[in-house]
Amino acid sequence: MTDQALPLATSRVERRTRSFNLPNFVARAIKYLLLSLAAFVSIFPFFWMVVGATNRSVDIGIGKATFGDQLFVNAANFFATVDAPRIFWNSAFIALVGTVLTLAISSLAGYGFEMFRSKFRERIFTLMLLLLSIPFAALMVPLFVMISSFKLVGTVAAVVLPGIASIFIIFYFRQATKAFPGELRDAARVDGLNEWQIFLYIYLPTMRSTYAAAIIIVFMANWNNYLWPLIVLNKPEQKTATLVISALTSSYTPDFGMILFGTILATLPTLVIFFLLQRRFVEGMLGAVK
Amino acid sequence: MANARLGRTEHITGWTFIAPALVLLGIFMLYPILWSLWMSFQVGKGMNFNFGGFANIVRLTKDPVFIRALVNTLTFLVVQVPIMIGLALLAAVALNDPKLRFRGFFRTAIFLPCVTSLIAYSTLFKSMFATDGVVNNMLMAVWIIQEPIHWLQDPFWAKVLIIIAITWRWTGYNMVFYLAALQNVDRSIYEAARIDGASGWHQFWYITVPMLKPVILFTTIISTIGTLQLFDEVNNITQGGPSDSTLTLSLYIYNLTFKFMPSFGYSATVSWVIVLLVAVLSFAQFVIARDRSK
Incomplete structure (x- = not known):
């Protein structure tokens, strides 16, 4: 659990020194990784909504996550x-x-x-x-x-x-x-x-x-x-x-x-x-x- | 006292500012509350009812569907609210770091879900979590699961799906409250703690959480009320199914009133169960918060 908590409070003092410090580097990497994951999970449904609007219902059902050519058909x-x-x-x-x-x-x-x-x-x-x-x-x-x-x-x-x-x-x-x-x-x-x-x-x-x-x-x-x-x-x-x-x-x-x-x-x-x-x-x- | 300075005209002006709101609250809130309290002692179908004493309360204890809905609602509450509050706090603390890169992007991204309409996101989740859908495909691609999960057909996974959906929608909303409150926490406290050798986890647990306690309490109570009233998601993603595994109290009240032959008295009684739960849980949360500060 400390792995998750540490990166949240990376110290300003330590960062000011700018010396390379491995645990600190790993902690920051984990922090960015988790935030990116959170951002991905938050945004993905929006992406899915836009992609889905360009696909046929069948393709949405099988999880096709690439743009299709059905936008105008769906709109119509x-x-x-x-x-x-x-x-x-x-x-x-x-x-x-x-x-x-x-x-x-x-x-x-x-x-x-x-x-x-x-x-x-x-x-x-x-x-x-x-x-x-x-x-x-x-x-x-x-x-x-x-x-x-x-x-x-x-x-x-x-x-x-x-x-x-x-x-x-x-x-x-x-x-x-x-x-x-x-x-x-x-x-x-x-x-x-x-x-x-x-x-x-x-x-x-x-x-x-x-x-x-x-x-x-x-x-x-x-x-x-x-x-x-x-x-x-x-x-x-x-x-x-x-x-x-x-x-x-x-x-x-x-x-x-x-x-x-x-x-x-x-x-x-x-x-x-x-x-x-x-x-x-x-x-x-x-x-x-x- | 402020009111000592209030002159007579000012006193009257004060009432004129709040009078419209008070009249509306009286008609659309206070009166319905009293009416529903009275209704919960009436029995009968439609608009024909007569006094039934505690008949409705007795009926509650013998109604398996009600017990089901109650247990489901409490399960959602106990599992979902702590997860969401925890995630929102962690995200807020991470985003409060002024040296974090892409801060604006992360903040907007995490907040974005609460811009969506409940219907839009219910629809999205329903299509994403289909058995052959995109979520199962992704989870299988990264080897988290071996075979597709039946999100919408399996009673257990249907509950998990609802919890994922609500957490997705509301974490960013709670985070904004914490971000706002964190602006008021003096950064030098963290510097001092750091010099005293407090780890990141200790700083989070012994500085951030106590400082944010009033806001955490506020959001917990708001989330508790929200979860106890859960309706839109279950009605649109699972319709309360499969076999009532995601039926909530609000959905049951709705069904009792507008789907079956209306039985207003009984549905009013069920709704007072929610009121009671909110009251008891809010009170408990206040007491727990007060004990912690000692």
């Missing part, structure tokens, strides 16, 4: 089988509405809990943290009955509403707000801004990284959401990409070439958002953990 099959523009529009619309509303409501609450403390509100906050541990499975049934009694089954509202006030995101914003400089707020007050103006014109621009990290988390959660939309979206024309592609895989003889082409399309938006916001994401996480 995919567009012929599913109403792609519609399902991706459904997914995008739900994810966008969900993200905007969640960020608005939850960041306001996180800011409010941190900036205006009172004994009573602290108690509410503690109660909320307790609720955080209630699993969704416990809420699923009553939520469904409630949504049906509101006659909302099959609407975007049904998908989005239960998630807007996210305790996790409220908690995240409260933690991040602790780093928001109080002098900025005081200065803004002296300049005559009211509390809402301070939030809009001072807090929002200052906390860009925090919002970026939250956008990544919330957008991904909404775009990838599966169980709840599966329950409340019952009309075919409202199904999201996630639901439709999942249904394709559970057919008796799934056409994996076509399905993998679909999963590329379904993964692209979250990949793009991640790479666009990556730097801010890391900063935002740092702000919240500090």
